[in-house]
Amino acid sequence: MSELDVQIPTAFDPFAEANAEDSGAGTKEYVHIRIQQRNGRKSLTTVQGLKKEFSYNKILKDLKKEFCCNGTVVQDPELGQVIQLQGDQRKNVSTFLTQAGIVKKEHIKIHGF
Numbered sequence: 001m002s003e004l005d006v007q008i009p010t011a012f013d014p015f016a017e018a019n020a021e022d023s024g025a026g027t028k029e030y031v032h033i034r035i036q037q038r039n040g041r042k043s044l045t046t047v048q049g050l051k052k053e054f055s056y057n058k059i060l061k062d063l064k065k066e067f068c069c070n071g072t073v074v075q076d077p078e079l080g081q082v083i084q085l086q087g088d089q090r091k092n093v094s095t096f097l098t099q100a101g102i103v104k105k106e107h108i109k110i111h112g113f
Helices: 016-020 056-067 090-099
Strands: 031-037 043-048 071-076 080-086 108-110
Touching (some): 043 090, 056 071
Antiparallel strands (some): 043 080
């Protein structure tokens, strides 16, 4: 056995499978609903990964009217278009998206504490 046949073990990378996939918006066609803490008791709910053929502004208008909160559509260079809503609206948004027929329940991932 020569010295070239020796295999050197590499360090374990816990994010290897996440880096191997396409890390763009809508990976595996999941819609990600996250909460983001602002200051004090204030928080934001973000919705990412909706299909591009949907009108984000129309969805935002319906969400704002349904939940009596303010919101905006933000263009992110990495994630694409992201809907931001004031307050913790994670469960409300997930039920709205499933009832409206925009996304199936198994394609929604809710993140946060």
